[in-house]
Each structure stands twice: as C-alpha cells, then as structure tokens.
Amino acid sequence: MTEILQHAITVFLGYFAIMNPVANTAVFVGLTANMPDLRRRQTAYKALFTSFMIVLVFALLGNMIFHLFGITLPALRIAGGILVFMIGYQMLHGESSKMHEADDDANSGDIAISPLAVPLLAGPGTIATSMNFAAESGWYMPIITVAMFACLCIITWFCFIFGPNIIRIIGDNGLNIVTRLMGLILAVIGCQMVIDGATTVFH
Template sequence: MGMEMDMYGRLITIFLGFFAITNPIPNTAVFAGLTRKVDKAERYRIAVKSTLIAFGVVVFFSLLGKTLFHLLGITLPALRITGGILVFIIGYQMLQGYNSTSHSEDDGDTDIAVSPIAVPILVGPGTIATAMNYSASEGSMGAIMTISMYALLGLITFFCFIFSARVVAIIGGNGLKIITQLMGLILAVIGIQLLIAGIYEVVTMTGDL
C-alpha cells in the first residue's frame, strides 16, 4: 500500500512539474494568436503535429538521458542543480508576469507547428531538463512514468489547442495572468526542491570519499 501511494505521489509530482513548466492554458492563448488566420482543418493539423513533435522530444530525452550523462560526463546531481536553477528562474519570471525566454514566440518561414509551437513553446530547455531529471532518477520505471505523464499532458494540451478560441474566451486576460503566476509559484518550489536534492547528493558523495 505504501509503495502504491509513493508511486501515485511520484506520478502526481511529475505531472504537476510538467503542467507548470509547459503551462498549457497560457500557451493555448499563444496558439490561438498564431493560428488566428488559418481555417479549422489547418488548425487541427498544427495542433496534432506540434503536440506529437513535443512528445517525441520528451521521449527522446527521457530514454537517452542516462546515455547522454555518460557520453558527456554529466552526473545526476549536476543535472539536478542546473535543472533546479533553470526551473526556478522560469518560475520566477512567470511570477513577475514576464514570458519565459524558453517560451518565446519566433517569427519565420518554417512550419509554425514545429517552431515556435512545438519548440520552444511546448518543449523548452526547462521541459527537457525536467524530463531528464525525472526519468534518470528511477531507472526504467522513472522513464515510463515521465513519458506517461507527459503523454497525458500532451493530450490535455491538444484539446486545449483544438478549442483554443473557446478556452481563451472563458479564461479571459485576468484568468490567464492568475494561472501563469500560480504555475510560476509551483515551478519555483520544484526548482528549489531539485536544487536541494542535487546539493544533498553532492555533499553525500563528498562525505563518502
């Protein structure tokens, strides 16, 4: 029973971490703005393509996180400390009402489903760091839980995109601001938690030497 509760708690933590850093509701407003000149069929195609690409990026880094660690000589505590700092900065910016630099809007001739919607709006540096942190800490089970929770979030994001005009109308400007700041607070706390965990592991490793 205790193990099941721990697993459910872990799943909730992973989901909330992704939800906060991906911030699907404000991103829905961005999606609505970027696709305001296209028809319904094209908007559906963009929603499908962008969420699938974002999911693929998260799966890649979740499965190959440990391999990248070994190839680049990166330790898990180092990733947790760096990821914690990055996530905290993004959360702090959201609390202050600024858009994160990892969620900027870029204009260009490329397919907007790829850029800027999939990358970096849905999957920025913070999302990648979060996926690698969660998946690398508990072996294959960690990767499965990480991918599953991001898949659930991707599904939610997809439906938000499909009904983006209605979602934006219901939430309103003030609602988007409140949600963004709430997600920023959650991110800041998660960032500090990752930072503490990383520092603790470094201290523990040093003490064992």
C-alpha cells in the same frame, strides 16, 4: 504503489506547470488565428507529437546522454533546477520566459515545429525536468515520466482545439492568475531540484 502514484502526480504537476497549457493556448490561438479549422488541428497535432518525441528521447536515453557527455545526476538537478526556477520566477511576475518566446520571424517557417514544439512545449526547462524525473531510482520512472507527458499532451491538444472558447471564458485576468500560479509551482520545483542535487554532492 503509493510511491509510484506519488511520483506520477509530482511528474504530472511539474509538466503542467512548465508547459502551462492555458497560457500556451493563448499563444497557439494567436499564431493560428488565420488558419482554417483543419490546418489548425493538424498544426496542434504536429506540434504536440514533435514535443512528445523530444521528451521521449531525453527521458529514455537520459543515462546514455549522461555517460556520453560525462554528466552526473546532481549536476543535471542543480543546473536544471536553476533553469526551471528562472522560468517560474519570470512567470510569477506575469512575464513570459525568454526561453519560451516565439521569434519575430516565426511565421516564416512551420510554426508547429518552431515556436510551438520548440521552445514553447519542449523547451530547455521541459527537457531538463524530463531527464531529472526519468533519472530517479526505479525502472518505472522513465515510463511514468513519458506517460504523464503523454497525458498532458492530450489535455493540451484539447485546449488548443477549443482555444478561442477557453480564452474567451477565462479572460485576461484569469490568464494572468493561472500564469502566476504555475510560476510559483515551477519556482518551488526548481528549488527542490537544486536542493536534491546539492544534498547528493555534499553527502
């Protein structure tokens, strides 16, 4: 039971750091500033539901994807760890990751799908993290991975809905501090993924 709880906390904190609900709330508020409340809620729901389904597919079908493309778990951990570390490194310096930025023409389509769902919420780092957590030994790992992401989606939904109030309270300085803290956590998680993958290869 202790192992399950520890894994659940690790997964939740990993997702929290890589999704960074507070920073993404600022992006959401900016993209939906001219929308009525009902459409803004619908956009938040669609974006989070889409990102959840993406993570669900990769978490549950990770092993099948491995076999289909001939990918090994150590290779995923090393590549995913480098990817997550790069995102964390950029956030640690107060920059938004290039892999989590909106395109200039984002408003020409459905912003709930792009850029909100992909790449802001379910970007490459999130997908790699999901597959890494779900692929660990134990039948319950994919279930915990999906459940923790679902919890974070609920939290993020509330952040989106009350976004203007949250941004007003924490201010720009608070947003920068949160972004840097999440970047530090991501960088550490990325290093650990690389160490785990490299250790498995050498053994």
